[in-house]
Amino acid sequence: MSLKDRFMFFDGAMGTMLQREGLKVGELPESLNITNPDIIRKIHRQYIEAGSDVVITNTFGANELKYSNSQFLIEEVITAGVKVAREAAADKLVALDIGPIGQIMEPTGSLSFEGAYELFKKQVIIGEKAGADLILIETMSDLYETKAAILAAKENSSLPVFCTMTFQENGRTLMGTDPKTMVFVLEGLGVDALGVNCSLGPKELMSIVEEILKYSSIPVMVQPNAGLPRYDGEKTIYDIAPEQFAEYIKTMAEKGVRIFGGCCGTNPDYIKAAVKSLQGLKPADTKPKNYTxxxxxxxxxxxxxxxxxxxERINPTGKARYKEELKEKSVKYIQAEAVKQKEEGADILGLNVGLPEIDEKEMxxxxxxxxxxxxxxxxxxxxxxxxxxxxxxxxYNGKPIINSVNGKESTMEKVFPIVKKYGGAVIAxxxxxxxxxxxxxxxxxxxxKILKRAKDYGIDKKDIIIDCLALTASAQQKDVLETVRAIKLVKEKLGVKTVLGVSNISYGLPNRxxxxxxFLSMALYAGLDLPITNTGDEEIKATINAFEVLSNIDKESKNYISKYGKAGTKVNQLNKEESNFEVKNNNLDKDLKEIIIAGIEEDSVQCTKELLKVKEPIEIVNSYIIPALDFVGEEYxxxxxxxxxxxQSAETVKRSFEVIKKSILTSGTSNIEKGKIVVATVKGDIHDIGKNIVKVLLENYGFEVIDLGxxxxxxxxxxxxxxxxIKLVGLSALMTTTVANMKKTIEALKESGDDCKVMVGGAVLNKEYAEMIGADFYARDARESVKIAEEVLGK
Structure with a gap:
């Protein structure tokens, strides 16, 4: 189905419709594909009659992890889902629906990238074999998981791939991805359309949609909820009627969105109204964007x-310590340098692990x-x-720069397919x-030549960054100016970005x-965009700051004045003096806090051991660990x-706590834990990502958590x-159908006579919901749950 001259409509919510049909709490909705396909077929047909061009299979949560205890095999569930959709669709399209797995991805959680890929791969292969026309990856909140799903789809099928992520009110996904990052990464991975679904109502999504449209060079898809939900004591009600929903859809269409549908709370009436609102309106052209x-x-x-x-410093050339760590398969140097260069002002980190005596691929x-x-x-x-x-x-989680390709035909043949497949930029x-x-x-x-061959591979020149190569002045002095001239010519003739390893120029000469x-000043004036350099060299950074003033990049010299004016100089000097003081006095207090804030787990172990030689365990917790976690919490x-x-900071604290607890057991010191908390996802709800995050934070603030699953x-x-x-219970629910069980659980706890408080959280909840169902506290996120625990159980 061509998108050239028309809008495309997917259907609306499946869960909302299944609830109308009497879906039981705790029942896996995808199992109805087998046990009651007539209901699913009926819902598909209602959406088609409302004007949907594409029906989405009832397979959102159909992965092997969620169905590990089901009586049905995942092959049966997905095949039946595609079959019933195909029967209902007639000449319309069928989209294989793939949602998130339901576990936290590494490094935050335990699900590996490879493990996620294999789960998605199985869904894709079964779905294509069953007869799906396209793949819809939706409601994703983790970019890493999204990448695994897209690669599984692209590598194991020939179907078009549409992908949408879900955003919070702060304009980012749960894991922190913003709209433009999503666009660049997903577009690079080769999806056919991208956008946003679920999340919020169409009104609240408008700014996110505008941001996506600003950066996207491919069709944009939006499937909003029917507004914001509220719980009336018996069921969930959404605050936007079909006609209002359609008005927002029309506004989005006028801004450039080409593909629509509905998510939570929508039904065929919403799709019908949206289709009607766009009659006679022609889609805006999707124009290529030129962002590198x-x-x-x-x-x-x-x-x-x-x-x-x-x-430039994560490179083994001339670094004996780094070489030794690479041989030992250690990443301590790499992590320490990454943190340090970020603090020094690096925008991007160069990573090279090349030693002939190691397995470079593994490292x-x-x-x-x-x-x-x-x-x-x-x-x-x-x-x-x-x-x-x-x-x-x-x-890699994101869009990397791949370094490098060159003008050799054999090299381009090997490197360009990698750049295209993983959607990176490449240094040429x-x-x-x-x-x-x-x-x-x-x-x-x-x-x-490189740009021409890149185009043959489908790589846009905006993703090619040209390196005109800095040669050593000590050996090839006459070629120095040729490099500067080459940068200028590349910018003028080819209109692409440039990169240069600046410090190569001075090798073998004094006062490098x-x-x-x-040399950097000369290259910047010629048009250098991206110097590879030592971020610890203050004179190099000062040169860049001065250049940006003189070339009218730093408007009104704001950045320059903030760094070198009286206030900036005073702050910089103060920071320098504090740093020197800490080094001279071996101030472990500061070191441990920095380690926790940076999230360097291995260093926290050694530092905690050193602190235990001079301080009591409870002092380390209260004076070092908790303040660091509080700082991280405030930053969050x-x-x-x-x-x-x-x-990651919480996990770093966990390693520190392990050392402290071992010391307590050895010395016989009293337990440092503050109190016990029970956490659980309520009856009928199989989602526990949020609950697991809460558990991690609570444990690392010193609370003992009994996790009921x-x-x-x-x-x-x-x-x-x-x-x-127990004096505090934390209950989680992600599904609107299970809020009733959360209410019943709270009532049962109150009726039992136990003197305990209840905090609740989950995607479908808000403060009003929490009060309505009798909860004592509403925890909007994991950080809030810690504050509640400290209030109830005491610091």
Whole structure:
């Protein structure tokens, strides 16, 4: 079905319709494909009659993990789902629906990238074999999981792939991805359409949709909820009527959205109204956008005229300590350097693990994962070996820079397919079979050749970053100016971004810093966008700051004044003095806090052991660990960091606690735990990601958590609370159908006579819901649950 001259409509909510049909609490909705296909067929047909072009199979949660205890095999569930959709669809399209797995991905959780990929792969293969026309990956909140699903779809089927993520009111997904990052990563991975579903009502989604449209070069898809939900004591009600829903859909269409549908709370009336509202309206053209970008899971760097820096120090050349750690398969140096270069102002981290005596492919995979645990800066994956580049790109969470390709035909044949498959940007060296050309003009010719071949592979020139190669002035002095000329010509003739390893210029000469910063000034004036340099060199950074003032990039010199004016100088000097004081006095207090904030688990073990030599365990907890966690919590609440970093800091604390508890057992000191808390996902609800996150944070603030798991019977919650004299219970629900069981659980706890408080949380809840069902507290996120626990059980 062509999108060229018309809008495309998917259907609306399946869960909402199944509830109308009497879906039982706790019943796996996808099992109805087998036990009662007539209901599913009826719902599909109602949506088709309302105007849907595509029906979505009832397979949203049909993965092997969720159906591990089901009487039905996953092959049976998915096959039956596609079959009943196909029977209802007639000449309409059938979309294989794939939702999130329901577990937290590494490094935040335990589900590996490879494990997620295999689960999605099975769904894709079964769905295509059963006769689906396209694949819809939807309601994703983790970009890493989304990448695994897309790769599984692209590598194991020939079907078009549409993908939508779900965003919170702060404009980011649960795991911290913002709309533009989603666009660049998903577009790079080759999806046919992208966008947003679920999340919020159409009114609340408008700003997110506008952001997606600003950056997307492919069709945008939106499936909003029927407004915001509220619980009336018996059922969930949404606050937007079909006619209002349709008005917002029309506004989105006028802004450029081409594909629509509905999510929670919508029904055929909503789709019918939306279809009617767009009659006579022609879709806006989807125009290519010209952004050169690189992304982590939560941060995007766009080469937009201002100078961006790639930190060069995670490279074994000339670094004996790093080489030894690579041989030992250690990532301590890598993580420490990643954190340090971020603090120094790196925009992107260069990563090279190349040593002839190690398994570089294995180490690259390990290093990429290690960096992603402690910082959220984008990464340049650097290796001369295509297999190593692919290994790093595959497990990377975001859109990397791949370093590198060159003008050799054999190299382009190996590297360009990797760039295309994983959606990265790529550094292109102006060297070919004849070596590095002497003149700027010849280097430009190689750059032109690379761009032409990249286009043959479907790679846009906006994702090619040209390196005109800095040669050493000590050996090839006459070629220095040719590099500068080449940069200028590449910018003028080809209109692409440029990168350069600046410090190569000074090798073998004295006072290298002077040569480096002078050469950098020359290259910046010629048009250099992305210097690869030492972020610890203050003179290099000062040169960049000065250049941006003089070239009118730093408007009104705001950045320059903030750094070098009286206030900035005073702050910088204060920070420097504090740093020196800490080093001279070996201040472990500061060190442990920094380790926790950065999330470097291995260092927390050693530092805690050192602290235990001079301080009591409870003092370490109260004076060091808790303040660090509080700082991280405040950063999370202010939007400076996101859930993965919050959890990583908590996991780092966990390692520290293990050392402390071992010391307590050895010394016979009293327990440091603050109190016991029971957490559970209520009866009928099989989702426990949120509950698991809460558990991690509570434990690392010193609370003992009794985790009852998911789909927990009411009487089980009451029994455990009574037997353990629990004073605080945390209940979770993600499905609107299980809010009633949450209410019944709260009532049972009150009726049992136990003197306990109840806090509740979950995607379908809000403060009003919590009050209506009798909860004592509403925890909007894991951080809030810690505050509630401290209030109830005392610090």
């Amino acid at each position: 970008s690189v992304c982590s899971a939560t941060e995007t760097v766009i080469l937009d005229g201002s100078v961006k820096i790639i930190g 690259m995979t390990k290093a990429v994962k290690a960096i992603q645990k402690v910082v959220q800066l984008p990464v340049t994956i650097d290796s001369p070996t295509p297999e190593v580049l692919e290994a790093g790109a595959r497990v 060296l102006t060297i070919d079979e004849k070596g590095i050309p002497a003149t700027a003009e010849e280097r430009v010719k190689i750059a032109e 810093k002077l040569l480096n910063r002078t 609440e202010s939007g400076e960091i996101f859930l993965p970093q919050l959890i 998911k789909d927990v019977p009411i009487e089980e919650v009451v029994r455990v609370v009574k037997e353990n004299n």
